[in-house]
Amino acid sequence: MTHETTTGIDNRKMALWVMIGSECMLFGSLIINYLIQVHQIAGVENPDLIRPAQVINVPVTSLSTFVLLMSSLAMVLSLNGLQHGDIAQFRKWCFGTAGLGAIFLGFQAYEFTEFYWEGLGLTANNFGAAFFLLTGTHGAHVLVGVIWLLIMGGWSYRTSFQSEHHSILLEVAGLYWHFVDVIWIIIFTVVYLFVLAP
Amino acid sequence: MTTGSKSIILSWLTTADHKRIGIMYMVTALFFLVIGGGEALLIRMQLFYPNNDLLVGMKFNAAFTMHGTTMIFLVVMPLNAAFFNYLIPLMIGARDVAFPRLNAFTFWIFLLGGILLHVSFFMGQTPATGWFGYANLSTKHFLPDMGADFWGLSVQILGLSTLIASVNFFVTIINMRAKGMSLFRMPLFVWTTLVTQLLIFLSFPVITIALLMLMFDRTFGTNFFNPDMGGNVVLWQHLFWVFGHPEVYILILPPMGIISEVLPTFSKKPLFGYTVVIYSTCALALMGFTVWAHHMFTVGMGNWTNLVFSMATMMIAVPTGVKIFNWLFTMWGGSIRFTSPMLYAMGFILMFTIGGLTGVMHASPPIDAQHQDSYFVVGHFHYVLIGGAIMGIMAGFHYWFPKMFGKMLSEPLAITQFILLTIGLNMTFMSMHFVGLEGMPRRVFTYSAEQGWTFWNQIATYGAFVQGLGFLLFFYNIWRSLRYGEDASADPWDARTLEWSISSPPPEFNFAVEPIIERTDDFWYKKQKIGARAIEQLTGKEQVSVPKGSYYPFLATLALSLIPVGFLIFTQNQDQYSILLISALGGGLLFYFLVKWAFEPLFEE
């Protein structure tokens, strides 16, 4: 059934690459918006305004960033397992990746509620709104990835799952996962590490 | 309803055939053309007399908002999409697009977006923000009704449809070409389509974010565009035009590709400077991302910013001019047949050039300061969009209609329509230049007699009705041809590209034998060598498997429709978060259908 493609690259894989191009513009817009809002708030003299340095917790987020980085490693191990026909290894690391992603989301939920209790709700000021919009959009992407991986892992218990035919699908899912990870590295740098700069 | 007609409806509802989807795009877009055109006529009628009271205040605002949004997102883009769908697989020698069911999904969500936008009419909550939805005019404070919510959500959904389609067609063109169809052997329409998809998937995410921010401002109480709370309204303009300027090329590049097919066929010559046209198309696309702030020269960005964007904008004239000369040289010395597609293509060159020239004029900030928000600008971009995009689309429509429906259109009727459209559009939009120079601002619903704008406004209104008459003739021509028209042969125009090598309309599987391409205009040269045998003769025994239909794209769209519905109800009852459960239900169903869809085999097992 699968038709030979002109470039030899699977259609679904190429579609994901195109989507990544599109997503770069999406996150680019969000990051630029965030920088504009942080810049704006820095110029306002108002002791009641909550500023990035007051709420952003670099050590905790470093930990969650580490978790997300490790999930990319787990992703590689999972794909490696499937490509070598080792279903057990694939399954273990596939669920492992999803689990690490879920832990990352847990960190994010913790962070959001912390901010909320410290007075930075969605509507408190534009820095907060831009922060929630940016990291929330990223979190939604991680959630999609987690569900995707859970479906892939769950599917492997069915007889319709064949490692030789379906490893390409995990490859595509992995591409997505790594991309979401790389975007987080950029967000971490811009949102969290820039705070440390004087 | 008989079972026969029921199964016909079901077969269209579940189809994954790119040709049928193309026809559905075309029919829907023509329907919206009637609506958008009707709005234009209403606007022109209001402006016919000074101090007229046919359509005043917010009603007038609603009319021009809906006219602009409809014509851009529901007419020109889907007409282009109709040609992408129908022609791209045929032109590259493929049996379908890369993702046939996804293609159906894009059509259905496009339809959903169009319907959602127009539901606002029936609820008396019509968007009145202008097609650009400038914040903070579009924020809750200034527009408390649901109009801007309808507008934002509809554009968001239409954008989603366009984005998915762009991924699909980009992959199709890169990955589904027939043997030997290298990139530099592709027909020019395929090239402009490819570049258009690139523009779409790079520019639409920006408007997605802008609309998301507007939605948060309107519904969830953020203040991105509220200057009182540190918001920035110029940010909206930047985000909008970073999308908005490439959008102009998304509208115009496919028609440019169309006339690059039509001109060679009816000049009996290959396209002059084929590779140069491709490179200038790519240059146009790249430059399209560097000029957005020319829409903002009067905002006060500072001289240096204005200077940079002004220079970048003027440079756009270079690749555009290159293309115009290539088209002219294609006709030079050719044996020209003045058929209706050819006349439309020639009309495109002339009208688009006029629109382009006035475009270069307001690339200069001091001149733009005079033109800004006057009818001069309205005249300019209508030359580009009607004299350009619509003329090109009309060329394509008359050119490919025999291929799509197997019937010939009446040439005398088509040529009469061409004459009416050309006269009408020049009456309307040339007058707008004059009345603009006399100082008439755009988006005002009336003027007084002493201002001296009556004469040109009346000429413009007469012109609009002449164009309307032309479109009436156009629809009559379609109806007449489908009923009484003579059957079209496979290659009625003696054309050059692959789609003419198969019957009209093509069989469901497109090509019984997969074509092998040896050069540009391969079909043309095969015809010279082996004559009519270059046209594929079907024996009726072809066994080619085609993607079977699927219910899921349509069902997923139904589920998706619950998300904006829930959200719109929520905007009116912002303390009742439980209403959002409707949206959540839609999301859940959408997820369920997508999973079912993913596990449904594309071909018969």
Ligand SMILES: [Cu+2]
């Ligand atoms: Cu522009």
